[in-house]
Amino acid sequence: MxxxxxxxxxxxxxxxxxxxxxxxxxxxxxxxxxxxxxxxxxxxxxxxxxxxxxxxxxxxxxxxxxxxxxxxxxxxxxxxxxxxxxxxxxxxxxxxxxxxxxxxxxxxxxxxxxxxxxxxxxxxxxxxxxxxxxxxxxxxxxxxxxxxxxxxxxxxxxxxxxxxxxxxxxxxxxxxxxxxxxxxxxxxxxxxxxxxxxxxxxxxxxxxxxxxxxxxxxxxxxxxxxxxxxxxxxxxxxxxxxxxxxxxxxxxGIGKKPELSYTYKIGNSLYVNVTNRCNADCIFCDRKGDAVINGYNLKMKKSEEPEARVYIKEIGDPKQYKEVVFCGYGEPTIRWDVVKEVACYVKENGGKTRLNTDGHGNYINKRDITPELEGLIDVVSISLNSVDPEQYAKLMRVDPSMHAEMLDFARKAKKYSKVVMSIVGINGVDAERAKKFVAEELGVEFREREYF
CATH class of the missing domain: 3.20.20.140 (Metal-dependent hydrolases)
Incomplete structure (x- = not known):
C-alpha cells in the first residue's frame, strides 16, 4: 500500500x-x-x-x-x-x-x-x-x-x-x-x-x-x-x-503504472473519465503525457472512450458518493450527449453531479448548451485560469477570443447550475485579482487549484 x-x-x-x-x-x-x-x-x-x-x-x-x-x-x-x-x-x-x-x-x-x-x-x-x-x-x-x-x-x-x-x-x-x-x-x-x-x-x-x-x-x-x-x-x-x-x-521506477480507469474515486467523490480530447492544450495539463491523476491512469484514445452504459454500470448506486464528477484529462462537453445520459441516470437515482469544464462547451457544440444543464448538473466548475485574455490564451494555448467565450458560458450557466470559477496556483497568475473579478463581475464562487 x-x-x-x-x-x-x-x-x-x-x-x-x-x-x-x-x-x-x-x-x-x-x-x-x-x-x-x-x-x-x-x-x-x-x-x-x-x-x-x-x-x-x-x-x-x-x-x-x-x-x-x-x-x-x-x-x-x-x-x-x-x-x-x-x-x-x-x-x-x-x-x-x-x-x-x-x-x-x-x-x-x-x-x-x-x-x-x-x-x-x-x-x-x-x-x-x-x-x-x-x-x-x-x-x-x-x-x-x-x-x-x-x-x-x-x-x-x-x-x-x-x-x-x-x-x-x-x-x-x-x-x-x-x-x-x-x-x-x-x-x-x-x-x-x-x-x-x-x-x-x-x-x-x-x-x-x-x-x-x-x-x-x-x-x-x-x-x-x-x-x-x-x-x-x-x-x-x-x-x-x-x-x-x-x-x-x-x-x-519503483512499482508499476496502473491500468486504465473509466471511473475513479477520490475522497468520497466518483470521477468519470469522459475523454482525453480537448480543444485547449493547457501548459499545466498532462493530457499528452502520462495522463495520471491521484494514481489513476486516465490515458485513452478516442477508440477507447466507453459508452454511457459502461460508466453507469461502474457508478452503481450514485447515492454512495458525495458527487459524481465529469472530467478526465480532456474537455467533457466534447461528449456532451454521453455526459447528459450519465447525469440523467445519476439524478434519477438520487445522486449529485458536477461538471469540470474549460467553459468552451457552446463553442464546441455550436449551440448554447447551458439550458441543458438544468436538472442534470448541480455544479459547473469552470477553468478561469486568468482574468487577462492574453495570459489566458498563453496558459491554455487557445485564441484570446476564447476568454470571452468562457465568460459568456459562465454567465449563462449560472442561470441553471451553481457555478465555481477556478484558477491554477502558479507563479505569475494574480489570484487576488481573479478572486475579486469572479465575485464582482460574475457573482459566482472562486477556487484556487494547486499546480501539479
Missing part, C-alpha cells in the same frame, strides 16, 4: 532488530522501501540490503555532512556503484548550512558534481536541504533546461519554493515533523501542495511522527504521515498511498 522513499536502514540503531523492523513495515502495508546512502560505506550497506530483500531499493551519494574530504575521484566510485540494477537515484546529496560539518564551497562542489553524474546516468537525485535554500534554489534553477528530476526530501522550505520546484518537474516529501504540535506553518504548506507532487517518506531513524516522537523512527510509521496528509487534504489514506506510489514509480 505504501512506498517509503527515504529510510536509512543501515544506521547502527537498526542492527539488533532489523528483521523485526522490516517485518513490521510489511505488516503495516509498506510495499517498497528506498534506502538512500550518505557516503561510500553506507552505499555498500544499502546495496547489500537491496540484494537481500526484493522490495528494497537503494541510492548512492555523498551527503553534505560527508563532503569535507570531497575529491573528484569519488564520482568514478559512485558511477561504478550506480551500475547495480537496484540503484534508482543519486542521493542523499545537497547542502546543510545548519551544522556546517563541511566547508560550504566543498558542499556546493560535491552537490553540483553529483547532479552532473545523475544527468549522465539518467537518474533522479535525492536532495537534502537545511538552511541552504538560497543556494539550493540557485543551483537547481541552473538545470531547468535539462532532464534533471529530484526529490526534495524532508521539505521545510516556503510555499513559493515548493511551487517553483514543482514547476521544474521535481517532487517534495514530508516526514513525521508534519505531525508535531508546533508545526502549523509546515502543515499549511502541506495543505496547499497537491498530493500529485508529493512522495511519502519516514527519514528513518529520524523525524519520528507523533505519538512515537522521541523514539527511533521506522518505515512502519509511514501510515501516520499519510494519515496527516490525508487529513489536511480531506481525502483518504488510500488516495494518498495510491497517488504517492505512482509518483515513486514516475520518479524512481
Amino acid at each position: 505504501f512506498i517509503d522513499t527515504h529510510a536509512h536502514l543501515f544506521y547502527p540503531n537498526f542492527n539488533d532488530d532489523l528483521e523485526e523492523v522490516i517485518r513490521n513495515a510489511r505488516q503495516a502495508g509498506v510495499d517498497y522501501i528506498l534506502v538512500p546512502a550518505t557516503d561510500l560505506a553506507s552505499a555498500a550497506q544499502a546495496i547489500e540490503l537491496a540484494d537481500k530483500y526484493d522490495f528494497i531499493y537503494a541510492s548512492v551519494g555523498i551527503h553534505p555532512h560527508d563532503t569535507n574530504e570531497w575529491e573528484d575521484s569519488l564520482i568514478d566510485k559512485l558511477r561504478d556503484l550506480s551500475k547495480h540494477e537496484k540503484i534508482v537515484a543519486i542521493g542523499e546529496i545537497g547542502l546543510d548550512y545548519y551544522y556546517d560539518f563541511s566547508p560550504r564551497e566543498k558542499q556546493i562542489k560535491a552537490f553540483e558534481a553529483q547532479i552532473e553524474l545523475a544527468l549522465e546516468l539518467k537518474l533522479p537525485i535525492i536532495v537534502h536541504n537545511r538552511e541552504a535554500s538560497d543556494d539550493i534554489m540557485e543551483i537547481i534553477e541552473k538545470y531547468k533546461d535539462t532532464p534533471l528530476k529530484a526529490q526534495f526530501h524532508c521539505f521545510s522550505g516556503s510555499l513559493e519554493e515548493a511551487r517553483k520546484l514543482i514547476e521544474l518537474r521535481h517532487f517534495v516529501s514530508f516526514t513525521g515533523n508534519i505531525t508535531f504540535s508546533k508545526a502549523n506553518t509546515l502543515r499549511n504548506i502541506v495543505k496547499k501542495i497537491s498530493v500529485e507532487n508529493m512522495l511519502l517518506e519516514t527519514d528513518s531513524p529520524f523525524m519520528t511522527p507523533a505519538p512515537h516522537r522521541g523514539k527511533r523512527n521506522e518505515p512502519s510509521y509511514i501510515r501516520l504521515i499519510a494519515e496527516k496528509i490525508a487529513e489536511l487534504h480531506d481525502i483518504t489514506v488510500e488516495d494518498v498511498a495510491r497517488t504517492t506510489n505512482y509518483n515513486a514509480y514516475k520518479l524512481f
Whole structure:
C-alpha cells in the first residue's frame, strides 16, 4: 500500500532488530522501501540490503555532512556503484548550512558534481536541504533546461519554493515533523501542495511522527504521515498511498503504472473519465503525457472512450458518493450527449453531479448548451485560469477570443447550475485579482487549484 522513499536502514540503531523492523513495515502495508546512502560505506550497506530483500531499493551519494574530504575521484566510485540494477537515484546529496560539518564551497562542489553524474546516468537525485535554500534554489534553477528530476526530501522550505520546484518537474516529501504540535506553518504548506507532487517518506531513524516522537523512527510509521496528509487534504489514506506510489514509480521506477480507469474515486467523490480530447492544450495539463491523476491512469484514445452504459454500470448506486464528477484529462462537453445520459441516470437515482469544464462547451457544440444543464448538473466548475485574455490564451494555448467565450458560458450557466470559477496556483497568475473579478463581475464562487 505504501512506498517509503527515504529510510536509512543501515544506521547502527537498526542492527539488533532489523528483521523485526522490516517485518513490521510489511505488516503495516509498506510495499517498497528506498534506502538512500550518505557516503561510500553506507552505499555498500544499502546495496547489500537491496540484494537481500526484493522490495528494497537503494541510492548512492555523498551527503553534505560527508563532503569535507570531497575529491573528484569519488564520482568514478559512485558511477561504478550506480551500475547495480537496484540503484534508482543519486542521493542523499545537497547542502546543510545548519551544522556546517563541511566547508560550504566543498558542499556546493560535491552537490553540483553529483547532479552532473545523475544527468549522465539518467537518474533522479535525492536532495537534502537545511538552511541552504538560497543556494539550493540557485543551483537547481541552473538545470531547468535539462532532464534533471529530484526529490526534495524532508521539505521545510516556503510555499513559493515548493511551487517553483514543482514547476521544474521535481517532487517534495514530508516526514513525521508534519505531525508535531508546533508545526502549523509546515502543515499549511502541506495543505496547499497537491498530493500529485508529493512522495511519502519516514527519514528513518529520524523525524519520528507523533505519538512515537522521541523514539527511533521506522518505515512502519509511514501510515501516520499519510494519515496527516490525508487529513489536511480531506481525502483518504488510500488516495494518498495510491497517488504517492505512482509518483515513486514516475520518479524512481519503483512499482508499476496502473491500468486504465473509466471511473475513479477520490475522497468520497466518483470521477468519470469522459475523454482525453480537448480543444485547449493547457501548459499545466498532462493530457499528452502520462495522463495520471491521484494514481489513476486516465490515458485513452478516442477508440477507447466507453459508452454511457459502461460508466453507469461502474457508478452503481450514485447515492454512495458525495458527487459524481465529469472530467478526465480532456474537455467533457466534447461528449456532451454521453455526459447528459450519465447525469440523467445519476439524478434519477438520487445522486449529485458536477461538471469540470474549460467553459468552451457552446463553442464546441455550436449551440448554447447551458439550458441543458438544468436538472442534470448541480455544479459547473469552470477553468478561469486568468482574468487577462492574453495570459489566458498563453496558459491554455487557445485564441484570446476564447476568454470571452468562457465568460459568456459562465454567465449563462449560472442561470441553471451553481457555478465555481477556478484558477491554477502558479507563479505569475494574480489570484487576488481573479478572486475579486469572479465575485464582482460574475457573482459566482472562486477556487484556487494547486499546480501539479
